[in-house]
Amino acid sequence: MSASGDNSQLLEQLNETERQIADRISDNMNTFGVSSTIGRLLGIIYMNREPMTLDDLAEATGMSKTRMSQVMRQMISLNIAEKEHVKGSRKEHYNVENDYVQTFVSLFTTNWREVISKNRQFANKLQREIDEIAAASDGSAEVDQKIAELRKELDEWVAYYNWINRLVEFFESGDIFDAVPIERNNKGEDN
Amino acid sequence: MSASGDNSQLLEQLNETERQIADRISDNMNTFGVSSTIGRLLGIIYMNREPMTLDDLAEATGMSKTRMSQVMRQMISLNIAEKEHVKGSRKEHYNVENDYVQTFVSLFTTNWREVISKNRQFANKLQREIDEIAAASDGSAEVDQKIAELRKELDEWVAYYNWINRLVEFFESGDIFDAVPIERNNKGEDN
DNA sequence: AACTCTGTGCAATTTTTATTGCACAGAGTT
């Protein structure tokens, strides 16, 4: 019953809605402390449902191709995007994980693994330094007490990063989904 | 028998070590996407083991009191610091959670709760918009297919934030510690 | 009331981060 003018107006509304979804994805990414353009590209590629080239992205965002290149590289190092070779095209295509939860897990584990690694190195260094100072100690109560304090601190530090380490493992192995399952198709479930 | 010169040199080394710990704490905070000064203050107050005033902090960091005020307010809103009234002093004192893991949990839950809230509002709005468009649909295959796509997207979105919501609950309730226990060294038996 | 602190709003400044434009290497094509 409707004219084709209505049709194209509806389609425009639908596209606008898609754009809003992409924006929301982008906003979510901010919580991971990554640049907002990362979130934007993630949202765009996700909603596009097909891998995209740097030129596609530059056009979609209105930004420079150089920036697209920088951001995609960063996304790859965060494990939330990957290159995909499309035959017949010389351009690199980029695709993103299309599962929200999986993206969450990837970002979480990638970010924290890096921290764990640094923390471990630091704990080793701290251990050596404390031992060294202890060896040179003049035995005064003040020094000894401080050494004991630092030793305790070191213990807590080690316990901390070991915990994060196991936490990351818990996410990455998928065990998290036994404890906190993903409930799909449960309409109207809210609290 | 050591001279007092050795003693003060040792103490200086110990203080330097403490400073390194504070720095590491600060670096860890970056992963939560918060300003590095937040991490710095957290580290300083933590290692100080006593609540501190804005003036104390300004002196410890060499930064302005205004900035200290801004940062402490932010830390309080992130649930990782709190005001503490010290009698006999007119100044506000600030204290921080002294358990690394608990700080992690606080930041995690505070940050994501905010996202969940925004996502929930968004999902409701999206639902309404899709219904509205569907009601105005001209029944063309193209429009209907896109509407169906968006509906599916909405479902996934809802499943996603419901999952994060339950995840946050899992952390906040402490159930996470059944699944991933904190393994403390038996050395220091505090708490 | 007058006076003294203490914390913070606000605009200005500094520092950091994001973004671009250009050029050019390397790979693919003719």
Add this chain to the structure above:
DNA sequence: AACTCTGTGCAATAAAAATTGCACAGAGTT
């Protein structure tokens, strides 16, 4: 080989975030 793309290094620029200095309100003190 010469020629054409494609992605990226790099230095410059624009935008955003952090930081400061000043001023002033409100609360506590004399």
